[in-house]
Amino acid sequence: MLSTESPPDWTLVEVAIPQPSERLPGIAMAGFGQRVPAPLDIAMVAHPSVTLLVDLNGGEGLVYDAHGRRERGSAVVGLLPGDLRIGSRTTEAGQCLQIRLSPVVAAAVLGAADELVGEVVPLDAVWGRDAGRTEDRLCAATSWDERFAIAADILCRRLEAAPPLDPEIAAAWSRIRAGRGQVRVDGLADEVGWSRKRLWSRFRSRIGLTPKRAAQLVRFDHAARLLAAGEPAARVAAVSGYTDQSHLHREVKAFTGATPTAVARAPWLAIDDVAWPASLAGLPRPCSTFSARDHSHRVGA
Numbered sequence: 656m657l658s659t660e661s662p663p664d665w666t667l668v669e670v671a672i673p674q675p676s677e678r679l680p681g682i683a684m685a686g687f688g689q690r691v692p693a694p695l696d697i698a699m700v701a702h703p704s705v706t707l708l709v710d711l712n713g714g715e716g717l718v719y720d721a722h723g724r725r726e727r728g729s730a731v732v733g734l735l736p737g738d739l740r741i742g743s744r745t746t747e748a749g750q751c752l753q754i755r756l757s758p759v760v761a762a763a764v765l766g767a768a769d770e771l772v773g774e775v776v777p778l779d780a781v782w783g784r785d786a787g788r789t790e791d792r793l794c795a796a797t798s799w800d801e802r803f804a805i806a807a808d809i810l811c812r813r814l815e816a817a818p819p820l821d822p823e824i825a826a827a828w829s830r831i832r833a834g835r836g837q838v839r840v841d842g843l844a845d846e847v848g849w850s851r852k853r854l855w856s857r858f859r860s861r862i863g864l865t866p867k868r869a870a871q872l873v874r875f876d877h878a879a880r881l882l883a884a885g886e887p888a889a890r891v892a893a894v895s896g897y898t899d900q901s902h903l904h905r906e907v908k909a910f911t912g913a914t915p916t917a918v919a920r921a922p923w924l925a926i927d928d929v930a931w932p933a934s935l936a937g938l939p940r941p942c943s944t945f946s947a948r949d950h951s952h953r954v955g956a
């Protein structure tokens with residue numbers, strides 16, 4: 656459940672994003688660095704991506720609580736991870752690289768994205784020894800530009816080595832994402848040229864969700880960002896495709912355990928316009944507590 660506690664002071668956090676030339680389809684990256692040592696504990700909000708959280712403090716900077724257990728170090732967050740809190744307890748200023756993978760890309764990069772739905776697992780449980788080598792290379796880098804380049808190279812190599820994903824699955828996901836979850840899922844099969852039964856089966860086996868559940872997640876994500884931008888719940892419900900405000904309330908509660916009002920104040924969403932600008936195209940600018948002095952490549956540097 657989301658906390659109603661005061662959000663962290665994001666002015667004390669450096670946020671870096673890759674240059675446009677380093678951005679890859681279906682992959683988004685952002686670097687976070689604390690300017691001064693300080694405890695951090697915030698709840699994550701469900702997002703339509705599989706997330707890699709790479710600890711750049713030798714496994715001692717990142718702490719996450721999921722499903723009643725506390726772990727340290729780098730992690731992979733599957734779709735619909737449930738109640739998840741991310742924080743740090745390091746006595747040094749911590750740094751973390753966050754990588755968002757579309758479910759289509761995650762199916763190739765991770766090899767078992769469907770098995771990660773509802774789970775949060777250590778990175779080495781998915782990548783084995785490659786996890787340690789990846790962390791070492793990223794920790795040894797001297798700039799965010801270098802880290803983004805290293806991460807992009809690793810991800811590209813894994814994509815090239817992976818068996819190709821059915822283009823029909825990729826097309827169905829792209830259609831769901833482009834429609835912000837407001838699609839007739841029964842019509843997706845006709846659009847990609849498959850039977851409904853085959854699409855449902857293959858989509859779920861690779862992505863981990865049915866097309867209908869995937870559309871619900873994408874629709875919720877759009878609504879959550881409108882709420883964080885200060886839009887009233889009634890308008891959010893109308894433009895996001897919910898039948899009414901009560902429908903929006905039920906869906907938000909199902910995804911977060913919280914009310915739309917609490918989601919609107921979620922600290923994790925407060926810097927989305929800074930860390931993930933591409934995901935907010937066409938949305939109002941969120942009323943963020945983060946005051947950025949440089950809106951180009953590195954923010955708050």
